[in-house]
Amino acid sequence: MAEEEKKPKSNAEDAKPEKPKAAKSADKPAKAKKEKPPAPEDKPFNEFIEQEYLPALKTAFAGQGVEDMEVSFAKQKIPIPGLSNTDDCWQVMGSWKNGQRQFNVYFPDEDISKQKVFSCVTSGGKPSTLESFMIDERKVTLDLMVFYTIQRLNAQKWLVRN
Numbered sequence: 001m002a003e004e005e006k007k008p009k010s011n012a013e014d015a016k017p018e019k020p021k022a023a024k025s026a027d028k029p030a031k032a033k034k035e036k037p038p039a040p041e042d043k044p045f046n047e048f049i050e051q052e053y054l055p056a057l058k059t060a061f062a063g064q065g066v067e068d069m070e071v072s073f074a075k076q077k078i079p080i081p082g083l084s085n086t087d088d089c090w091q092v093m094g095s096w097k098n099g100q101r102q103f104n105v106y107f108p109d110e111d112i113s114k115q116k117v118f119s120c121v122t123s124g125g126k127p128s129t130l131e132s133f134m135i136d137e138r139k140v141t142l143d144l145m146v147f148y149t150i151q152r153l154n155a156q157k158w159l160v161r162n
Contacts, residue, residue, distance in 0.1 A: 040142045045110050048142075049073050049092060056146045057094065064150065064159045069096045078106060078117075078130070101158050105133060105149060113140045118152055 040052040054071050061069040071094045078089050090110055095102040106117040118133035134140060134148050153159050 041112060041140065045090070045107070045112065046073075048112060049090070049107075052142050053092065053145060056142055057092070057149060060146045060150050061094075061096070061159075066096050066159065068098075069094060101153075103149070103153060105145075106130070112145065118149075120153065120156055120158075 040048060043052065050073055054073060057071050058069055071092060073090070073092050075088045075090050077087070078091075087108075090107040092105040092107075093102070094104075100122060101120075102122070103118065103120040106119070108115055108117065116133040116135075118131045119129060133152070134144065137144060150159065
């Protein structure tokens with residue numbers, strides 16, 4: 001049987017001091033992580049619409065050159081021609097050009113992440129079509145809601161002419 005030879009340690013290895021293991025001190029408190037403020041979308045529905053969405057819409061419309069934008073938020077019946085028995089629904093209503101251009105964003109479930117419906121109308125009439133709004137978005141954010149509202153009105157060529 002052959003015995004394994006042990007190599008002698010070199011002087012360089014002997015000279016290396018052992019690294020002391022980092023001991024956690026019980027005296028030092030752990031650094032507290034700064035808590036992120038909640039996202040605007042985490043606010044209760046009414047607060048989010050009134051404090052975040054409406055002001056952001058006004059700012060976005062001003063950026064599009066619409067200075068006389070009036071936006072409001074109320075719970076009322078959906079204005080469907082010929083149908084008077086609809087339930088009340090939260091709506092964001094916008095108008096400009098002395099009411100000649102109007103749009104509504106409806107929230108039947110009082111939740112921005114659930115069903116939303118859009119309508120628009122010219123010259124103070126009733127909306128002829130209610131359209132699904134933002135149906136493909138997995139996560140609904142303030143920026144997306146504003147973007148899609150502006151985009152939808154641009155599709156009508158109400159904000160920017162092509």
